[in-house]
Amino acid sequence: MKNIIFSGFRHGHIFALYDKAQNSPKLHIAGACEEDSATREALKSNSAISITDEQFDRMLESTPCDIVAIGDYYAKRGSIAIKALQADKHVIADKPLCTSLKELNTIAELVEKKKLKLGCMFDLRTIPNFVGARELIRSGMLGKITQIQFSGQHPLNRKVRPSWYFEPAKHGGTINDIGSHAVDIIPWLTGLEFKHTHAARTWQAFDSQCDCFNDAAQVMLEMNNGCGILGDVSYAAPDSIDFSMPTYWRFNIWGTGGMIEFNCSDKQIKFYQQGRSIVSLLAPPQAVGMDYLESFISEIEGETPDLNTQTVLNATRRTLEIQALADSQN
Numbered sequence: 001m002k003n004i005i006f007s008g009f010r011h012g013h014i015f016a017l018y019d020k021a022q023n024s025p026k027l028h029i030a031g032a033c034e035e036d037s038a039t040r041e042a043l044k045s046n047s048a049i050s051i052t053d054e055q056f057d058r059m060l061e062s063t064p065c066d067i068v069a070i071g072d073y074y075a076k077r078g079s080i081a082i083k084a085l086q087a088d089k090h091v092i093a094d095k096p097l098c099t100s101l102k103e104l105n106t107i108a109e110l111v112e113k114k115k116l117k118l119g120c121m122f123d124l125r126t127i128p129n130f131v132g133a134r135e136l137i138r139s140g141m142l143g144k145i146t147q148i149q150f151s152g153q154h155p156l157n158r159k160v161r162p163s164w165y166f167e168p169a170k171h172g173g174t175i176n177d178i179g180s181h182a183v184d185i186i187p188w189l190t191g192l193e194f195k196h197t198h199a200a201r202t203w204q205a206f207d208s209q210c211d212c213f214n215d216a217a218q219v220m221l222e223m224n225n226g227c228g229i230l231g232d233v234s235y236a237a238p239d240s241i242d243f244s245m246p247t248y249w250r251f252n253i254w255g256t257g258g259m260i261e262f263n264c265s266d267k268q269i270k271f272y273q274q275g276r277s278i279v280s281l282l283a284p285p286q287a288v289g290m291d292y293l294e295s296f297i298s299e300i301e302g303e304t305p306d307l308n309t310q311t312v313l314n315a316t317r318r319t320l321e322i323q324a325l326a327d328s329q330n
Contacts, residue, residue, distance in 0.1 A: 001025075001026060001027065001028050002026060002027055002028070002066040002067055002297070002300070003027075003028050003029075003030040003063075003064055003065040003066050003067070004021055004027050004028070004029055004030065004065060004066065004067040004068070004069055005029070005030050005031040005032065005033070005059060005060070005063055005065045005067070005068055005069070006018060006021075006029065006031070006032040006033065006068075006069045006070075006071065007033050007056045007059070007068060007069070007070050007071070007072060007080050007084075008033070008034065008035070008056075008070060008071045008072025008073070008076065008077075008080070009032075009034050009039060009043060009049065009071055009072075010034075010036060010039055010071065010072050010073045010162055010164060011071055011072075011073070011074075011094055011162060013071065013094040013095075013121055014069070014070075014071025014094050015046075015048075015049070016121070016123075017069055017071070017092070017094065017121060017293065018032075018048070018049060018069075019048070020291070020293045021069065021293070022048075024293065024297070026297050027067075027297070029050075030063050030064065030065050031052045031053055031059050031063040031065065032049060032050060032051050032052055032053070033051070033052070033053040033054065033055065033056045033059045034051050034054070035054060035055060035056060035072075040054065056080060056083070057083070060083060060084065060087055060089075061087075065089060066089065066090060066300075067089060067090045067091070067092060067300075068080070068081075068084035068089045068090070068091050068092075069091075069092050069093070070084075070091065070092070070093040070094065070097075071093070071094045073162070073164040073170045073171075074096055074098075074099050074170065074171055074172045074176070074177065075099045075169055075170045075171070075172050076170075077093055077094075077096070077097060077098055077099075078097070078098030078099060078100060078103030078104070078106075078107065079103070081093060081097060081098065081103075081107055082103065082106050082107060082110065085107065085110035085111060085114060085116055086110060088114055088116070089116070090116050090117045090118070090119075090296075090300055091107075091116070091117075091118055091119070092118070092119035092120065092121075092292075092293070092296050093119070093120055093121070094120075094121045095120050095121055095122065095180045095181065096172065096176045096177060096180050096316065096319065096320075097118075097120055097312065097316045098316065098320075099171075099172030099173070099176060099320075100172075100320070101317070101320050101321070101324070104313070104316055104317055104320060107313075108313050111309055111313070116309075117296065117299045117300050117308075117309050118309040118312045118313065119292060119293070119295065119296030119299075119307075119309075119312065120184075120292065120307075120312045120315075120316070121292050122180075122181065122184045122185070122292050122307060122312075122315070123291065123292055124181050124184070124185045124249060124264075125184075125185065125188060125288075125289070125291075125292070125306070125307060126288040126289065126290075126291045126292075127249075127264055127288070128284035128285060128286070128288055129262040129263065129264070129266060129267075129268075129269055129284045130185065130189065130262070131284060131285055131287075131288045131289065132262070132269050132282060132283070132284035132285055133189060133251070133253070133260055133262050133269055134188065134189045135285065136260060136269070136271065136282070137189055137190055137191075137253065137255075137260075138191060140257075141257055141258075141271075141273070142253065142254075142255035142256075142257045142258060142259075142260060143255040143256030143257030143258075143274075144225065144255055144256045145190050145192060145223070145225065145227045145253060145254070145255045146226075146227055146228075146254050146255055146256065147227060147228050147229075147253075147254040148186065148190075148227060148228070148229045148230075148231075148251065148252070148253050148254070149229075149230050149231070149251070149252045150182055150186075150229070150230075150231045150232075150249075150250065150251045150252075151231065151232045151233070151247040151248075151249075151250050152178050152179070152181060152182055152231070152232070152233040152248070152249050153232060153233070153234055153235070153236040153237045153245060153247040153248060154178060154233075154234075154235050154236075154237055154243070154248070155235065155237040155238065155239045155241065155242050155243065155245075156206065156207060156215060156235040156239065157239050157242070158207065158209075158239075165213060166209070166210040166212065166213050167212070168212045169212075171212075171213060172323070173202060173214070173217075173323040173326065173327065174202050174214055174215060174216070174217040174233060174234070174235065175200060175202060175217045175219065175233060175319065175322050175323040175326055176319050176320060176323040177233075178217070178233035179217065179219065179231065179233040179319055179322065179323075180315060180316065180319040181249070182231055182233065183315045183318050183319045183322070184307075184311070184312075184315040186223075186229065187311075187314075188306060188307075188311075189251075189253070190223070190227070190253075192223040192224055192225055192227060193223065193224045194221060194222075194223060194224070194318050195222050195223055195224045196221070196222040197219070197220070197221055197222075197321065197322050197325055198220040198221065198222060199218075199219065199220040199325075200217075200218070200219045200220070200322045200323070200325040200326035200329070201217070201218050201219075201326055201329055202214035202216065202217040202323075202326045202327070202330065203216050203330075204216065205234065205236070206234075206235060206236065207235070214330070215234060215235040215236075216234040216235070216236065217232070217233045217234050217326065218230075218231065218232050218233075218234070219231045219233075219322055219326075221322075232247075243264075244265065246263055246265070246266075247263075248263065248264055248265070249263055249264045250262070250263035250264075251263070256274070257273065257274050258271060258272050258273040258274045258276075259271075259272045260272070267283070267284070268281045268282060268283055268284070269281075269282040269283075269284060270282075289306075290305055290307075292307055295307040295308065
């Protein structure tokens with residue numbers, strides 16, 4: 001059994017990882033740190049979380065552990081990951097892992113030098129529709145993949161969104177925030193690799209209360225077979241609709257054999273197949289494979305899952321490069 005400690009609970013995603021760790025027969029939660037006093041106070045009402053430390057450095061030094069899990073605000077995550085790796089600990093983080101290429105370079109160097117493993121909460125890989133779409137694409141039924149359109153539009157929900165989103169130098173950009181999921185999932189779905197970023201843009205379309213936060217983001221990418229990609233990862237969904245918009249992780253993927261459409265919430269994949277006059281409604285598979293935590297643990301144990309240290313590094317690097325291009329336009 002591996003000991004895992006948690007650093008930072010300033011985004012709601014980390015609670016899902018904490019819950020998975022509690023229920024994993026291969027992990028023991030040895031400590032949990034929250035350095036922000038207001039967040040610590042708020043966590044007192046959450047009986048599932050037991051905060052043991054108020055300083056990460058002290059917890060890292062005094063608590064025997066094998067793994068550090070990171071859920072602090074985005075711009076703080078890279079420094080925590082670097083400290084953990086320097087202390088010879090494996091690292092698993094909510095996405096994004098970090099907000100600068102300089103931090104990522106240091107992380108990559110430490111992972112290689114110390115032979116440590118890196119995990120990230122890329123959870124789209126276990127959504128049944130996504131698994132079914134991957135099986136269809138990899139079977140060759142869609143032919144050569146030619147075009148992809150995707151949207152990962154979120155509600156902003158400003159009233160409950162962490163306040164640090166709207167504080168300078170803490171968020172790191174909407175593409176790095178949301179788009180990392182798409183950058184991870186597209187190669188996994190298609191077997192293709194990213195070749196070039198043709199365009200990337202972020203701007204303020206909806207939220208006029210904070211000049212440092214761009215809530216709209218779009219990208220234009222190219223894969224190594226020439227496939228063109230258009231994507232929108234804006235905070236464009238009405239708060240009243242929340243996450244039930246069809247544009248919450250919707251993909252349209254074209255190939256020489258037809259087109260498929262799927263998203264997070266539908267219970268089927270639409271397949272517009274070349275040679276058929278009606279749409280085929282395909283049920284997703286029941287088995288979805290290992291989730292991000294199971295993949296991370298399996299890699300520590302010596303296996304090579306689809307989601308591994310190198311794929312996390314690749315997705316993080318590409319996303320940061322796209323974000324940097326968008327930032328250069330502002």
